[in-house]
Amino acid sequence: MALHTPCDIGPFVPHDGAMCLLDTLLDYDAEGATLAITPGGGDLFVENGAIPAWVGLEWMAQGVAAWAGVWAHIDGSPPPPGFLIASRRYHAHVDDFALGEPVHVRVTREFVADNGVRAFAGILSTPAGQPLAEGRLSIFQPTPDASSFPAQRHNAR
Secondary structure (H helix, E strand, C coil), X not given: CCCCCCEECHHHCCCCHHHCCCCEEEEEECCEEEEEECCCCCCCCCECCEEECCHHHXXXXXXXXXXXXXXXXXXXXXXXXXXXXXXXXXXXXXXXXXXXXXXXXXXXXXXXXXXXXXXXXXXXXXCCCCEEEEEEEEEECCCCCCCCCXXXXXXXX
16 A cells, blocks of 8 residues: 655654654655655744754654654554664754755665664755755664563563
């Protein structure tokens, strides 16, 4: 079951209300997704009339969450939990993101390890393709049968 894009990101991320920072899923494929946000004055991280550049890292992380959530939705499951465990080489070409100016977020899977760690490249750009920021993310996504209590895991020793 394919999704019709563009569409609202809400059903694909485990973030509610103001913590759902992205607006729209523009496109997705087996390796990644492209999403969009148009920052507004009511956004959670507005400072001095703009969004600080460091928030772009969270936009990338939520892009990864949305990508995983799309595939879970297609499989009939809720959005899976995931945790940002590291970022590397996040570089913003701007000091902040202007309110009312759309930003595209592209996340691309680079590898998946057996232990649940996944690596993604992220790029923030204008709709015309001008780069605004880029970086790499490491995400941990627990396996569906993982428990926070080791004694309850099937492979517990």
